[in-house]
Amino acid sequence: MFNFLILLQLGMSCKKEPIIEPFANYGSDTTALNQDFELIWSDRDMRGFTCYGTIVTSISVIYFIDPTGSGGDDIISLDKLTGDTLWSKSAQGSTSQHKLLGNSIYYKGSGLFCIDVTTGNEKWKVSNYSKKHLNDFIFANNKIYAFFDLGGGIVGDSTKLYEIDPITGSSSEKFTLYGADRNGYNQAPKGMLFYNHPNGNKIIFTQSIGYKPSITTERGEYYAIDITNDSIFWDLGYYFFDGDINSGGISSSPILINDNTILLKNYKYNASLNLQTMTENWKSSVSNNYRTGGGYMTELGGKIFQSVGNFARFNIVNSNDGSIYKNYTNLGYDSFGSDFVKYNNHIYFTTTKGLFKMDATGTIVKQILATDALSEEVGGSFSNGLDIDPMTGNIYTTCGFNMVCIKEK
Secondary structure, three states: OOHHHHHHOOOOOOOOOOEEOOOOOOOOOOOEEOOOEEEEEEEEOOOOEEEEEEEEOOOEEEEEEEEOOOOOOEEEEEEOOOOOEEEEEOOOOOOOOEEEEOOEEEEEEOEEEEEEOOOOOEEEEEOEOOOEEEEEEEEEOOEEEEEEEEOOHHHOOEEEEEEEOOOOOOEEEEEEEEHHHOOOOEOOEEEEEEEEOOOOOEEEEEEEOOEOOOHHHOOOEEEEEEOOOOEEEEEEEOOOOOOOHHHOOOOOOOEEEOOOEEEEEOOOEEEEEEOOOOEEEEEEEOOHHHOOOOOOEEEEOOEEEEOOOOOOOEEEEEOOOOOEEEEEOOOOOOOOOOOOEEEOOEEEEEOOOEEEEEEOOOOEEEEEEOOEEOOOOOEOOOOEOOEEOOOOOOEEEEEOOEEEEEEEO
């Protein structure tokens, strides 16, 4: 959203000069075997695909892929030790939102679906695409909380928050947002957080694209809903908008640290909010040289790591004041933004350039580049999707059109 307008933005100074990281080594013209990781197994899909997610379970690894020309995503379960196929489901719609809980995987297709990890069989679904369009969902408080637009899909007359039983799929309405009450903008929330207030109330904080059927009329809104009292708890409205259209959109989903501190990001600003006191800790501007598009965030060692997004800039921000600590401009890009995986005080992520392991200081300690090869048969670029087995440290991702299991040397 608003990506085509980013180049028109004016630069704004940050609080501190960032540390510019040296360029990573992208290898020579001759592809060499990677020195940091080794291949355990690979499973090639000859159709070609884009990977939208990877989930490691106790016995398997689940890949969400979109085969070339398929018209709908496939879900494939492989034995995590051997790579043998356990089951697969084809043409599941868009599955870029998915979560694991116990022995079930929940994902967004043409609705919200719950399937059994062992068999792939459907347990339940909430699906009526013409009347209920799923925006986003999270697990919290032993429940699923999900926003659906109702009426005529994403331009319906209202947006409803539901509480859903993860076992049965039964649901109950918790709150309704009417476009008429928000300047005619139906909300389409993207990115949700759950917060237990010290007074016992259950709070959902979310960001919304304030949907209208034109990219120039969408608006990034932020608010918290008190689902205990069926009311708006804190309404920040068009929070980041400063008159420049590039300040009006949303970017990475918000993250929650230190129990009650929310971190927000859009194309021009970073911000830290205290959800308990409903106050702003800080808001910092991002100069034109460091702005990026949509992606993900995570926190490690007092730093906020922001993935490359579609403008090929990877920022690391100090969580205490919002100043930029480090900036990479040579890690490739990712229009959808690959999520981070934290493991043993490091973060792992993929981009179009490769797979990276980074420590809490923002230093790349290991990497696989697209110019490297894992074996004589396996090499190439990486799609979205990476997960790590917490028991073994084995990494599951894609390389070229191969679903792979690798380990660090």
